[in-house]
Amino acid sequence: xxxxxxxxxxxxxxxxxxxxxxxxxxxxxxxxxxxxxxxxxxxxxxxxxxxxxxxxxxxxxxxxxxxxxxxxxxxxxxxxxxxxxxxxxxxxxxxxxxxxxxxxxxxxxxxxxxxxxxxxxxxxxxxxxxxxxxxxxxxxxxxxxxxxxxxxxxxxxxxxxxxxxxxxxxxxxxxxxxxxxxxxxxxxxxxxxxxxxxxxxxxxxxxxxxxxxxxxxxxxxxxxxxxxxxxxxxxxxxxxxxxxxxxxxxxxxxxxxxxxxxxxxxxxxxxxxxxxxxxxxxxxxxxxxxxxxxxxxxxxxxxxxxxxxxxxxxxxxxxxxxxxxxxxxxxxxxxxxxxxxxxxxxxxxx
Numbered sequence: 001x002x003x004x005x006x007x008x009x010x011x012x013x014x015x016x017x018x019x020x021x022x023x024x025x026x027x028x029x030x031x032x033x034x035x036x037x038x039x040x041x042x043x044x045x046x047x048x049x050x051x052x053x054x055x056x057x058x059x060x061x062x063x064x065x066x067x068x069x070x071x072x073x074x075x076x077x078x079x080x081x082x083x084x085x086x087x088x089x090x091x092x093x094x095x096x097x098x099x100x101x102x103x104x105x106x107x108x109x110x111x112x113x114x115x116x117x118x119x120x121x122x123x124x125x126x127x128x129x130x131x132x133x134x135x136x137x138x139x140x141x142x143x144x145x146x147x148x149x150x151x152x153x154x155x156x157x158x159x160x161x162x163x164x165x166x167x168x169x170x171x172x173x174x175x176x177x178x179x180x181x182x183x184x185x186x187x188x189x190x191x192x193x194x195x196x197x198x199x200x201x202x203x204x205x206x207x208x209x210x211x212x213x214x215x216x217x218x219x220x221x222x223x224x225x226x227x228x229x230x231x232x233x234x235x236x237x238x239x240x241x242x243x244x245x246x247x248x249x250x251x252x253x254x255x256x257x258x259x260x261x262x263x264x265x266x267x268x269x270x271x272x273x274x275x276x277x278x279x280x281x282x283x284x285x286x287x288x289x290x291x292x293x294x295x296x297x298x299x300x301x302x303x304x305x306x307x308x309x310x311x312x313x314x315x316x317x318x319x320x321x322x323x324x325x326x327x328x329x330x331x332x333x334x335x336x337x338x339x340x341x342x343x344x345x346x347x348x349x350x
Contacts, residue, residue: 031283034286039082039083041290045293045294048306048310050068051310055306058302062125063237070115070118071292073114074290082286094173094176094178102169104177105163105170110156110157111289115289116252121148123241124203162188163180167184179282186263197252208242215235233301240300243299244295247288261273
């Protein structure tokens with residue numbers, strides 16, 4: 001089947017026509033290797049994250065509901081769209097038909113937008129936990145948190161649906177993917193970058209900036225009664241999620257900046273975008289889906305401990321079943337707020 005695609009300068013061409021340099025055997029092998037590694041680490045890592053939260057009562061709190069949601073968003077692309085991309089690389093062609101093309105593009109969009117919206121929800125949760133902890137338990141009760149989670153995914157679905165009406169989900173042979181075509185509509189592309197990337201990044205940056213300012217201010221206070229106390233584990237949790245945000249921004253910024261530049265001035269900018277940069281920006285974005293689980297394991301002691309327990313239990317399945325059964329009897333609880341000051345901020349040890 002020949003699928004019509006558009007290149008960066010907006011000209012229509014047929015997928016079966018001459019291949020770009022990204023189709024060379026060496027580049028294809030490199031892209032396939034990166035994607036295979038991403039799929040394996042993505043599936044293993046995010047399954048470990050979900051099992052860790054399910055098993056460990058210390059991890060079962062309101063904030064980590066969004067962490068599990070983020071893991072689900074990362075996991076779905078490794079189970080469906082990425083294997084289709086890998087198949088296209090092996091065949092040097094899209095052979096799965098238009099239905100799978102549209103479906104994989106839609107699911108990839110859900111994953112990307114769901115990821116940034118969940119990262120935004122996590123940042124707001126950390127901001128409330130540290131800066132407004134007096135109201136934290138009420139605002140982030142189990143019922144409210146589930147409502148916030150549902151709203152997050154509802155907004156994600158709404159943000160993804162216009163792709164069907166604009167016709168922006170197309171196969172691009174340079175990246176072997178059915179994905180968002182940046183040249184379909186300049187106005188739509190600009191809107192996507194602003195709403196799906198820049199605004200969430202501004203919200204997350206504001207939340208983390210306020211937390212950093214609070215920590216720095218508290219650190220330089222002299223009076224004991226003005227010094228607040230927050231457990232070191234809570235600060236490590238904050239730093240973990242901050243790193244997740246930074247890595248997401250770094251991995252997705254090149255692709256969004258390219259899209260924004262092309263949309264603003266497609267005639268002058270598009271011909272000057274090197275193909276290697278375009279392809280690299282896409283696979284950087286794909287690679288991000290496997291990084292979060294690694295960050296949790298490196299920076300969070302509870303996750304690291306659970307990873308080791310689960311992996312060890314793979315050699316002794318009965319151990320995993322016994323431990324999981326025991327943990328399943330404990331209910332999901334919202335994390336209690338830390339001690340608060342008269343200024344309605346968490347007490348912080350720094």
